Amino acid sequence: MIDTHATDLLEMPGDWQRALAVVAHPDDLEYGCAAAVADWTDAGKEVVYVLATRGEAGIDSLAPDVCGPLREREQRDSAAVVGVDRVEFLDHRDGVIEYGLGLRRDIAAAIRRHRPELVLTLNHRDTWGGGPGAPWNTPDHLAVGRATLDAAADAGNRWIFPELTEQGLEPWNGVRWVAVAASSTPTHAVDAGPGLDRAIRSLLCHRAYIEALTDQDPEEYVRSFLTAATGRASDRFGGRPAVTFELFAR
Template sequence: MTEPQNTPLQPMPDDWRRALAVVAHPDDLEYGCSAAIAACTDGGRSVGHRPELVITMNHRDTWGGVRRVAVAGFAGPTHAEDATPGLERGVRSLLEHRTYIEALTDEDPETYARELLTKWATITGERFGGKPAVSFGLFAR
């Protein structure tokens, strides 16, 4: 069942130190949650092997030793991470796929990336206390 669009999102848990980001396509993180990952690493967390949290896009799977799976782009999100500290790095990260963006649109790639990510973060932020955010479906293991 999909969550109603006006349901407030809970903050992502902060009791983890290491995450692993797993995606199917090279630009999936940039289109989804790179700003949230940047904010987490700013807070002293790392992205590497032997994770406590797996961050992924649009699917659910199982991994041994993982306490939670956070799915960005999930149709019924339950949690969010403040994207404010990482939004600019998310834009720069997406711009690393400039050639792909140029094939998608006639718009200036930087304008496209900035407006797209800012729009998504702002819309999500309406359910997260007004702060720009990235949403996740969070699943305990």
Template sequence: MTVPETDPRPDSEVERVLVVVAHPDDIDFGGAGTVALWTKAGIEVQYCIVTDGQAGGFEPDRDRAEMPAVRRAEQTAAAQHVGVRQLHFLGYADGAVEPTQELVRDITRVIRTVRPQRLLTQSPERSWNRLQVSHPDHLATAEAAVRAFYPAAGNPYAFPELDEQAWDVGELWMMDHPVANHYVDITDTFDQKMAALMSHTSQHRDPDGLRTGIAQGFAGVAAAAGFPANHYAEAFTVVRL
């Protein structure tokens, strides 16, 4: 598998970014350091979370009916650590996401509402080297988001029942794609990324172990990208229309 070398649009040309992910905490694992850099640069970032993460967590005594509200609250708190204030929760069932026309329509509606110049989502391609990032909900959400990115959101004849006007995003970023073509140095925002991740308290059996693993993992990404020692980085695949 190959992807073309693509230079992202300069951040100075981007006013709004929309992030579309399957579960609360997905963006914090994959791209929150980069999101924090964008918001620090004055870019408005909004999140679209497809499910409420009802199937997650390690608390056997918790009433599972509480999980949607818990996870929405955790994601809202996490977003604030990286400068994100507006979140769109679609309320799909955790573990049952498929790239249906309904989901494509719902993501298209959010794109047309936010009108971003950049869309960040997960990868529709499975990574056999890191299978945990290829949860079926991730793959399905990403496939629906890519279909919304092109052609649905920009096609005025797609989903004519929507009131929102068509919008061409123009630039797609994907996290956890098997082949990355762009790296972002997040050393200056790594603490914000960790604070966002730690906000998902219902999901962490071993917070100290998570901190260690995250630091090692993203230091490894920085090393692979050729950044200096003691740096952290996030990897993406960028496609421009």
């Protein structure tokens, strides 16, 4: 949830060319910020997705060895809708990701490999905000969000994970910002209007997951969810539908 009574949201910086989005599961970006990604790729910017898991524990009726490949295909299809053609998976176990050196190293390696100026991740705090009774966040989101914030610095320090340099991944200290989507304390936003229809189609690519999640018609569910989500902070963004981010400068 977003505090709609705070100060106005600033426009996200636009003076960058490469972004790396790091999240825990297939569908995290589609629920979080695909409309912004569509806007950026339209402008000629490069965006790469890195997912810690293949979402193999996400559908109760499907065994992990069936679910993982299915959700990987859905993720690749959904990324293509918003102009992203590079999607990588780190193969941590869905549902039991642990914050620690291994996760930080894997994300730092991805940052060194792709050399982004902007790094994106998802809400890393205990709840989704909104005061008492706010929905509890998942351990996977907490671990990946925190590790991504830390790995943005790790990637630029040759003495942290020196084995990455030995593998040919030279330090990259060019990350200028880490942007956290779905934060309860956003500071910046992107106009969701131009990319909203593609964001809806992108989330609809996760049809197997959505059909397991709700009895509602998938298109009705997705359109309603994303329209409401991008409308919550519109009064802080000049009346425009907004994909919001909490921006940490480096």
